[in-house]
Amino acid sequence: MTRNLVEIRNLKVEATTDSGRQIEIIKDVSLDIAEGEIVALIGESGSGKTTIAMTLLGYARQGCRITGGEVRVDGIDMVSLSESERSHLRGTTVAYVPQSAAAAFNPAITIMDQVIEVARIHGLMTAGEARAKAISLFRGLSLPEPETIGSRYPHQVSGGQLQRLAAAMALIGQPKIIIFDEPTTALDVTTQVEVLRAFKAVTTQHQIAGVYVSHDLAVVAQIADGIVVLRNGEIQEAGSTSKILEDARHPYTRELLAAFRPKAQERPPESEEATKQALLLVNELTVGYGSRAGSGEPLVSAVKSMSLRLDRGRNLGIIGESGCGKSTLARAIAGILPTHAGDIMFNGLELGRAGRSRTRDELRQIQIVFQHADTALNPAKSVEDILGRPLTFYHGMKGKARDARIGELLDLVRLPKSIRHRRPGELSGGQKQRVNFARALAAEPTLILCDEITSALDTVVAAAVIQLLKDLQRELGLSYIFISHDLSVVQAICDEIIVMHRGQKVEEIAPARLKAPEHPYSRLLFSSVPKLDPAWLDTLHQDAEQVRTYCHN
Amino acid sequence: MRKQVSSLVIRRLLIALITLVIVSFAVFFATALLPGDTATILLGQSATPEAIEGLRNAMHLNDPAILRFLRWIGGLFRGDFGTSYANNVPIADLIRGRFANTMKLAGLTAAVSVPLALTLGITAAIWRGTLYDRFVTVATIGIISVPEFMIATLAVLLFAVYLRWLPALSLTNEIKSFHDLLRVYAMPVVTLTFGVSAQMIRMTRAAVVETLNTPYVEMALLKGASRSRLVLKHALPNALGPIVNSVALSLSYLLGGVIIVETIFNYPGIAKLMVDAVSTRDLPLIQTCAMIFCVGYLFLITAADIIAVLSNPRLR
Numbered sequence: 001m002t003r004n005l006v007e008i009r010n011l012k013v014e015a016t017t018d019s020g021r022q023i024e025i026i027k028d029v030s031l032d033i034a035e036g037e038i039v040a041l042i043g044e045s046g047s048g049k050t051t052i053a054m055t056l057l058g059y060a061r062q063g064c065r066i067t068g069g070e071v072r073v074d075g076i077d078m079v080s081l082s083e084s085e086r087s088h089l090r091g092t093t094v095a096y097v098p099q100s101a102a103a104a105f106n107p108a109i110t111i112m113d114q115v116i117e118v119a120r121i122h123g124l125m126t127a128g129e130a131r132a133k134a135i136s137l138f139r140g141l142s143l144p145e146p147e148t149i150g151s152r153y154p155h156q157v158s159g160g161q162l163q164r165l166a167a168a169m170a171l172i173g174q175p176k177i178i179i180f181d182e183p184t185t186a187l188d189v190t191t192q193v194e195v196l197r198a199f200k201a202v203t204t205q206h207q208i209a210g211v212y213v214s215h216d217l218a219v220v221a222q223i224a225d226g227i228v229v230l231r232n233g234e235i236q237e238a239g240s241t242s243k244i245l246e247d248a249r250h251p252y253t254r255e256l257l258a259a260f261r262p263k264a265q266e267r268p269p270e271s272e273e274a275t276k277q278a279l280l281l282v283n284e285l286t287v288g289y290g291s292r293a294g295s296g297e298p299l300v301s302a303v304k305s306m307s308l309r310l311d312r313g314r315n316l317g318i319i320g321e322s323g324c325g326k327s328t329l330a331r332a333i334a335g336i337l338p339t340h341a342g343d344i345m346f347n348g349l350e351l352g353r354a355g356r357s358r359t360r361d362e363l364r365q366i367q368i369v370f371q372h373a374d375t376a377l378n379p380a381k382s383v384e385d386i387l388g389r390p391l392t393f394y395h396g397m398k399g400k401a402r403d404a405r406i407g408e409l410l411d412l413v414r415l416p417k418s419i420r421h422r423r424p425g426e427l428s429g430g431q432k433q434r435v436n437f438a439r440a441l442a443a444e445p446t447l448i449l450c451d452e453i454t455s456a457l458d459t460v461v462a463a464a465v466i467q468l469l470k471d472l473q474r475e476l477g478l479s480y481i482f483i484s485h486d487l488s489v490v491q492a493i494c495d496e497i498i499v500m501h502r503g504q505k506v507e508e509i510a511p512a513r514l515k516a517p518e519h520p521y522s523r524l525l526f527s528s529v530p531k532l533d534p535a536w537l538d539t540l541h542q543d544a545e546q547v548r549t550y551c552h553n
Numbered sequence: 554m555r556k557q558v559s560s561l562v563i564r565r566l567l568i569a570l571i572t573l574v575i576v577s578f579a580v581f582f583a584t585a586l587l588p589g590d591t592a593t594i595l596l597g598q599s600a601t602p603e604a605i606e607g608l609r610n611a612m613h614l615n616d617p618a619i620l621r622f623l624r625w626i627g628g629l630f631r632g633d634f635g636t637s638y639a640n641n642v643p644i645a646d647l648i649r650g651r652f653a654n655t656m657k658l659a660g661l662t663a664a665v666s667v668p669l670a671l672t673l674g675i676t677a678a679i680w681r682g683t684l685y686d687r688f689v690t691v692a693t694i695g696i697i698s699v700p701e702f703m704i705a706t707l708a709v710l711l712f713a714v715y716l717r718w719l720p721a722l723s724l725t726n727e728i729k730s731f732h733d734l735l736r737v738y739a740m741p742v743v744t745l746t747f748g749v750s751a752q753m754i755r756m757t758r759a760a761v762v763e764t765l766n767t768p769y770v771e772m773a774l775l776k777g778a779s780r781s782r783l784v785l786k787h788a789l790p791n792a793l794g795p796i797v798n799s800v801a802l803s804l805s806y807l808l809g810g811v812i813i814v815e816t817i818f819n820y821p822g823i824a825k826l827m828v829d830a831v832s833t834r835d836l837p838l839i840q841t842c843a844m845i846f847c848v849g850y851l852f853l854i855t856a857a858d859i860i861a862v863l864s865n866p867r868l869r
Contacts, residue, residue, distance in 0.1 A: 087774075087777040087778070091775070092777065095775075095776075096772070096775040096776075098768060098772055103768040104772040105769055105772075106769040106772075107791065108790040108791050109790070117776055118776045118777065121776060121778055122777060169776070
């Protein structure tokens with residue numbers, strides 16, 4: 001057997017916590033990667049997958065330290081090298097494609113200068129040669145206008161393009177191995193397909209090995225030869241992609257696989273058909289940002305003549321890509337953003353255009369839960385204060401009654417009562433999202449608008465949150481409007497799905513009645529969702545014309 | 554793209570101009586609110602009411618305020634700052650020498666403090682968490698907390714009284730050689746440098762540390778860039794906005810806020826002139842000094858904003 005390109009032996013990484021405690025975040029990890037092989041590291045956030053991948057560059061993020069073991073890349077142990085020796089190998093032997101290219105490109109430097117920087121730093125070739133090579137890479141990654149795209153600044157190109165430009169930046173030094181750190185997590189599904197294709201093509205063509213860090217099994221199935229499943233800094237299971245997908249041994253791997261497969265709707269048959277009652281009726285709603293002088297029309301209309309209907313006790317899903325106006329719609333319904341035209345009827349009564357003109361009771365009945373619990377919860381307040389505020393505001397609760405209600409709310413979202421004195425920073429991502437949800441429940445609403453509430457969560461945690469939502473619906477008779485770009489989530493919980501594109505409703509689909517999407521955009525969107533089948537990407541045929549029409553990548 | 558920049562810059566300049574008009578309005582009416590009547594002060598307690606009335610008429614003090622304001626503004630635009638009430642000398646003559654002195658002191662202090670502060674701030678950011686960084690941070694906080702008069706007085710005590718190396722007073726008309734210049738300016742410049750550098754060091758360090766923590770600097774590190782390249786090419790251009798702003802704020806202080814230093818070293822600058830003018834109720838002089846401070850301040854802040862705009866490709 002030939003020597004492996006990467007040999008990690010007994011790797012240990014320690015982190016220093018804020019309180020100064022040392023904790024081992026990578027515990028004795030060993031793994032091999034052969035020449036030209038792509039290995040995926042998967043696991044939930046905090047499992048140490050990115051940390052392991054980074055050690056191939058001899059790098060540990062601030063507060064972390066490699067404390068033991070070897071990381072041999074092409075025969076050289078990155079751990080024992082000095083910082084300047086490592087920098088010689090970075091970009092030339094090992095290259096890195098970051099999770100968010102939008103953040104990893106320097107906003108003050110043109111793209112071309114950043115792409116060819118590797119060649120300049122290591123003196124690999126002249127600037128002219130580097131430019132020519134970059135342009136050929138841009139072409140290979142099917143970027144538009146390969147000749148001139150380099151002269152733009154990062155803010156002038158889209159997220160999907162930046163992600164591919166980041167790949168070009170990694171490829172220019174002809175590395176032996178590339179580290180892909182969740183490179184498609186921040187992208188829309190239709191864009192993700194394009195980017196995955198480009199990555200797969202270049203790694204195959206240049207015979208480059210790769211480490212693909214991800215929490216999405218389906219994405220990994222398309223691109224990786226082998227999969228390593230991690231949890232708490234330890235390898236749970238490793239094997240070839242097909243073996244892991246078909247014959248997972250470890251319970252955690254099975255849990256991951258199970259969480260991925262959408263559970264069928266387990267709702268009672270529609271017996272209450274006769275008593276159907278519209279809870280929310282939105283009619284020809286137009287919402288936008290900025291104001292044009294005079295006419296009062298918004299400068300940019302994010303939602304255009306949108307109509308929808310939601311019956312009591314039912315769930316509506318709204319899907320679409322980033323920028324399609326789905327969050328704007330939710331904010332308008334909640335009254336955060338004043339509407340421009342059209343009306344919103346709630347429980348048969350017309351709601352005011354903006355939150356200011358609604359009564360407190362109207363406000364109470366519609367609650368919104370934001371995507372990022374991190375930013376939606378005040379980091380300086382304890383869980384108790386966060387939940388107590390709406391109780392006092394809407395129900396005038398004080399003292400013992402309020403304390404008791406906070407306890408009940410924590411029970412409802414299946415959180416231990418002991419966390420009530422903690423601050424959001426001391427909670428995990430899933431716990432924070434539960435607190436965020438409990439805050440909405442505190443108002444005792446009839447309708448909850450969930451704006452991408454699971455997209456920042458790991459697959460397993462997200463599945464648990466969805467289950468919680470279903471349970472609460474049964475117990476409290478809530479209705480949800482569920483906004484997401486993740487089809488599987490929406491399908492799991494919604495009775496009806498609206499597909500949005502550029503601020504307009506494209507199609508309404510009812511998954512229960514097995515009505516298949518008909519509109520070309522919906523079909524494109526549905527077909528772009530990765531499947532666990534490793535052959536999915538290669539057999540996926542999308543009309544190039546349609547992709548160009550509907551995607552702005 | 555280009556057009557956008559120029560429109561941004563022009564808008565910024567327009568805002569500066571409008572601010573200036575508002576400030577001149579405020580300066581004029583604020584000085585008019587000062588207690589005491591100029592004519593009474595000029596003629597003394599024993600003057601007859603007729604004499605005071607005559608002087609008031611002669612000085613147009615009985616005209617409506619708005620008329621006096623317009624006359625004053627018009628004069629400013631023609632370069633006529635008016636005449637000092639106190640000694641009947643054109644204000645332009647009074648200010649000319651003083652202004653040059655202030656600019657000299659400010660210029661010398663800027664020449665010393667800006668490079669010093671930027672170097673210390675940037676190096677502290679690069680080696681953050683090290684002993685060096687801690688030393689710089691503690692030293693700047695220490696210096697910020699010591700008032701200027703304290704530093705100035707201690708400096709005079711040490712260098713002029715005990716060691717007798719430097720003159721206690723900064724008599725600018727005694728400068729005959731470069732050596733004299735150093736001797737005269739050493740203490741005021743060092744005192745002011747202490748005062749203005751601390752803020753710049755802290756702001757520079759904070760701005761550079763913030764950009765050093767961004768993903769794009771990490772990306773550059775993972776491309777194999779050296780430390781100096783990380784800082785100079787990747788971090789600094791993005792930290793320029795806040796740094797330039799803190800420099801501008803510190804320098805504007807040098808134009809008008811150096812009264813303590815000027816007093817202790819008996820340095821004939823413009824701040825001292827203004828304080829003297831207040832004690833003699835010399836309204837035109839006070840107004841002119843205030844306007845000079847405002848113009849200087851506005852000029853620096855506007856320049857900093859324009860540099861920040863030009864250094865940001867998203868705005869450019």
